[in-house]
Amino acid sequence: MPFGYVGKILHVDLTSGKIEVEQPPESFYRTYMGGSGLAMSYLLRMMPAGVDALGPENVLVLSVGVLTGAPISGLSRVMANAKSPLTGVIGDAQGGGFWPAELKFAGYDALVITGKAPKPVYLWIHDGEFELRDASHLWGRITGEAERMIREELADDRIQVLQVGPAGEKLARIACIINMSTRACGRTGMGAVMGSKNLKAVAVRGHARPDIHDRDKVRELARWGRENFEDSGVYSMSLHGTAAGIDNLQEIGGLPTRNWSSGVFEGWEKIWGQTITDTILKDRDTCYGCIVRCKRVVETKEPYEVDPLYGGPEYETVAAVGSYCCVDDLTAIAKANELCNKYGLDTISCGAAVAFAMDCYENGILTKEDTGGIDLCFGNAQAMVSMVEMIAKREGLGDLLGEGSYRAAQKIGRGAEDLAVHCKGQDFPAHVPQAKRSLALIYAVNPFGADHVSSDHDPSYEPTQDEDTLGRLSELGLIHPVHKHDFSPEKVRFALNTQYAFSALDCLGTCLFVWGPSWQLYDMNQLVEVIQGITGWRTSLYELIKVGQRRLNMMRAFNAREGITSADDVLPKKMFSVPLKGGATDGIAISEEKFLAARKLYYEMAGWDEEGVPTRGKLAELGLDWVADLLG
Numbered sequence: 001m002p003f004g005y006v007g008k009i010l011h012v013d014l015t016s017g018k019i020e021v022e023q024p025p026e027s028f029y030r031t032y033m034g035g036s037g038l039a040m041s042y043l044l045r046m047m048p049a050g051v052d053a054l055g056p057e058n059v060l061v062l063s064v065g066v067l068t069g070a071p072i073s074g075l076s077r078v079m080a081n082a083k084s085p086l087t088g089v090i091g092d093a094q095g096g097g098f099w100p101a102e103l104k105f106a107g108y109d110a111l112v113i114t115g116k117a118p119k120p121v122y123l124w125i126h127d128g129e130f131e132l133r134d135a136s137h138l139w140g141r142i143t144g145e146a147e148r149m150i151r152e153e154l155a156d157d158r159i160q161v162l163q164v165g166p167a168g169e170k171l172a173r174i175a176c177i178i179n180m181s182t183r184a185c186g187r188t189g190m191g192a193v194m195g196s197k198n199l200k201a202v203a204v205r206g207h208a209r210p211d212i213h214d215r216d217k218v219r220e221l222a223r224w225g226r227e228n229f230e231d232s233g234v235y236s237m238s239l240h241g242t243a244a245g246i247d248n249l250q251e252i253g254g255l256p257t258r259n260w261s262s263g264v265f266e267g268w269e270k271i272w273g274q275t276i277t278d279t280i281l282k283d284r285d286t287c288y289g290c291i292v293r294c295k296r297v298v299e300t301k302e303p304y305e306v307d308p309l310y311g312g313p314e315y316e317t318v319a320a321v322g323s324y325c326c327v328d329d330l331t332a333i334a335k336a337n338e339l340c341n342k343y344g345l346d347t348i349s350c351g352a353a354v355a356f357a358m359d360c361y362e363n364g365i366l367t368k369e370d371t372g373g374i375d376l377c378f379g380n381a382q383a384m385v386s387m388v389e390m391i392a393k394r395e396g397l398g399d400l401l402g403e404g405s406y407r408a409a410q411k412i413g414r415g416a417e418d419l420a421v422h423c424k425g426q427d428f429p430a431h432v433p434q435a436k437r438s439l440a441l442i443y444a445v446n447p448f449g450a451d452h453v454s455s456d457h458d459p460s461y462e463p464t465q466d467e468d469t470l471g472r473l474s475e476l477g478l479i480h481p482v483h484k485h486d487f488s489p490e491k492v493r494f495a496l497n498t499q500y501a502f503s504a505l506d507c508l509g510t511c512l513f514v515w516g517p518s519w520q521l522y523d524m525n526q527l528v529e530v531i532q533g534i535t536g537w538r539t540s541l542y543e544l545i546k547v548g549q550r551r552l553n554m555m556r557a558f559n560a561r562e563g564i565t566s567a568d569d570v571l572p573k574k575m576f577s578v579p580l581k582g583g584a585t586d587g588i589a590i591s592e593e594k595f596l597a598a599r600k601l602y603y604e605m606a607g608w609d610e611e612g613v614p615t616r617g618k619l620a621e622l623g624l625d626w627v628a629d630l631l632g
């Protein structure tokens, strides 16, 4: 028996209903370490270039990592990968909760899902057994209802359900996959892919815990975590959720406001994590085995009634439906969050689409005739909630916005294109690149579009940063900290090296609030120790970084096959031509010249050609000759 992982992968052909078990060798697991690295190996081999992302030929991989389910914090995340209907290139999204660990307990490391079921089905996996079951009665149900019905039907209220909501069924390109009705694999439209396959849900339940190679070592690391938790960078999130840091973002001019026109929001205190704790917080929640409990559960009665079953807003949600839209009403934000979780929408892209539409409305590009009579101006909380509901149900203007702001802008025209803030079609997450310059680069070059959890953020690497954080970054050879607005070669090195580290985290399926290269509870060397303790592998930080590089290079190769070039690794025009207004980033725009120089250097550092395509030499160095062959 292997340690840490199960050694079994389930292949599900929804068209024929045939399900097979694959048992790859240990070398396969060690090469990719699970998660989206493992997923990329299937997507590249099984899918030719040019398939319709919403067609049966698309391959959806749901995977966990070799550490998932071990009894220590921050090790229960599921990765969803497929060709993205939002970006047209590789899709990637991750979510936490209890489903990821339960999939392992049920007997599998990953699900490789192909084809399209002739009618709605759900997959039931329990203690190694599996079956496809009719889901006609679940189709159209909101997530909380569908989850309850599946548990009742299978007579076990400890079953974990990962599913698509009505938005995914209706193929909204900003639909998510969600478990616990609160933990979303939010980005890149993975919910639309699952919906396009007529796969409503994957229900899992199991009793087999993964074998651990060195239990004492893992216990010792868990004890260290408990003892050091209150002094760590993640502790504030435990108290006040991921919105705990809004005060810092406001101070550095990094809180996206008014559809990315400003980095400061005058209503910031009303939407702050501390305010959530003081007003609408009902409870805190966690993921499997995690001591942090950063998840919020909120309840409100007036003016919006919000059901605590759907959790509470994360920072990204608070910003997207809050400051992006100039909305400072916490109950409206909580309602929008509930609607997104009920219907299965990515809260970031949904909030961004509303902010984009508000900008169009304020500029006369959209009128009340387009909005169905809604006064869609910035700051109108009721209008924001109504528009989120219309997107969720794909009604009126909401039907168009459910395609994402990039596609909506193309359709609307008349200058709307300049108001959509995205990279490769994916809306910006809630971190301002003018305030954190490495993100200007990473948003543009990241294979699956603008993303905030693909690299570390600039404030971690400032000379004024605390000794411990800088010491941790030094483990990656980053020993020359620079200002957050710096865009020199040192900043490019920081961006690329931390991107490799974060890429490895998404193979292992670790939570980046718990394990990571700077302010997290555990550092990268402790991550190596826990891999050694769980799997028994004689591994190192060097090998781990190679795992991260492998995933990133496979994603770039996937995109290259789809025809992506450097012309797609760009930022929206607004970032260069329209300076931000107010606060610490007042008057700041990104220099296009510096951006292009940084991108060129980044490609060279990564071992890619001038179009950003991995060279044969780089792929061979990573043991990916077969990927080089695919590129021809």
Ligand code: SF4
Binding pocket: 073, 074, 075, 076, 096, 097, 285, 286, 287, 290, 291, 292, 293, 294, 295, 511, 512, 513, 514
């Ligand atoms: S830190 Fe928060 S998101 Fe991460 S595993 Fe723990 S509870 Fe889940």
